[in-house]
């Protein structure tokens with residue numbers, strides 16, 4: 001059964017009618033003081049604030065833009081169905097901490113489409129060809145494991161088998177750009193192997209951005225207020241904005257690593273070298289959607305059919321067709337190719353999408369496309385990229401940023417050991433940072449607690465299915 005356009009529209013309208021104050025519900029002016037200030041109203045910030053509020057402490061989220069969600073934002077006006085401009089799927093349904101929050105809020109999640117088909121020229125790959133590719137993925141993972149024996153880290157590319165030929169671009173895209181926003185050559189093999197396999201996945205019919213906004217409903221958020229400086233001492237911090245200064249006993253910073261690395265938030269005193277180096281090794285990769293309506297299903301594809309292609313180079317992409325049974329199709333470009341394309345602007349991105357579809361399916365695609373929308377996350381001022389990835393040698397950086405620094409705590413999709421670069425990881429990191437901040441408020445932590453120093457890391461933490469240390473709540 002396919003969901004009709006009407007089902008989707010009435011579903012999201014009903015949802016919004018039930019929750020009419022989605023972005024403005026708890027919009028508040030900047031207070032003078034609070035127990036905990038959270039910088040950023042993305043998944044990490046909302047998770048942190050909910051946790052602090054549930055513990056009965058005063059909290060406020062300070063958000064640079066005019067809405068909540070960060071890199072989870074749903075466009076409900078351009079197409080006939082909700083279009084997630086950023087994240088669209090929740091991975092690792094069994095351990096994703098956001099799933100529990102969604103269920104508690106009665107948000108209905110549906111299974112995301114499973115698996116991609118592979119296109120070879122203008123035909124679908126035969127079963128044997130798909131198996132060849134999957135065998136290559138297994139070999140690549142084994143090769144990375146082997147390459148890490150006796151070495152702390154290598155570039156994922158250096159570890160790969162050398163006989164990839166016509167599958168070289170597909171493998172690079174599938175394991176690198178498509179999964180993390182970065183090419184394999186720029187990725188830490190150690191980090192890639194620590195990532196939980198992103199399966200199974202769920203989606204929200206109303207969109208992930210709408211879902212995060214709903215979970216933020218009762219969270220006090222000061223919108224359109226960029227934080228410019230945080231002056232921090234041993235006991236508290238002053239958070240400076242153009243709307244005034246707020247004093248907080250603890251500050252949870254969830255702005256993306258690229259935003260912090262670009263110096264958009266100044267720290268006074270400057271962050272220690274240990275944290276600065278860790279931040280510089282966790283950079284956001286590039287990932288964008290080119291979305292358009294393709295009425296009449298000219299290629300005869302199924303609902304949520306998704307494709308990658310056999311490719312020897314990185315000029316490749318991912319197609320999600322007929323989203324939720326509608327005529328919304330999305331082509332995702334990522335990694336260095338996607339980044340370069342996005343630098344050339346929307347026209348270049350749309351032109352690539354048309355050309356790529358023509359290559360894969362033939363026909364006069366350009367005449368059929370309607371209402372094209374492209375995202376350009378690298379140019380989005382308070383994101384500056386798509387998702388966190390670790391450069392070679394950067395895997396330990398994630399733990400370094402979990403260490404409290406006086407009144408400062410970091411959270412966000414970069415700061416999760418195994419679900420990095422995802423909404424679930426961001427949510428989990430927000431909850432972890434909130435727990436650490438609450439311990440500080442209760443006097444259990446002054447500066448960096450002994451049990452959180454890396455040297456004292458309990459061995460079981462990394463052994464228990466890779467779940468992060470300090471202990472994550474799932």
Ligand SMILES: Cc1cc2nc3c(=O)[nH]c(=O)nc-3n(C[C@H](O)[C@H](O)[C@H](O)COP(=O)(O)OP(=O)(O)OC[C@H]3O[C@@H](n4cnc5c(N)ncnc54)[C@H](O)[C@@H]3O)c2cc1C
Nearest residue numbers: 040042043044064070071087088089227382412413422423
């Ligand atoms: C195109 C795309 C597709 C993706 N697909 C998926 C997917 O399917 N599944 C998945 O799990 N993940 C996906 N991701 C990754 C996912 O969106 C992110 O990992 C996650 O949303 C990050 O959440 P966060 O809270 O850490 O950061 P953000 O969402 O970036 O939140 C940080 C917030 O801080 C605010 N901020 C920044 N600077 C300041 C400042 N100076 N003052 C005040 N506020 C500030 C920002 O405006 C933002 O609201 C995708 C990302 C993109 C871009």
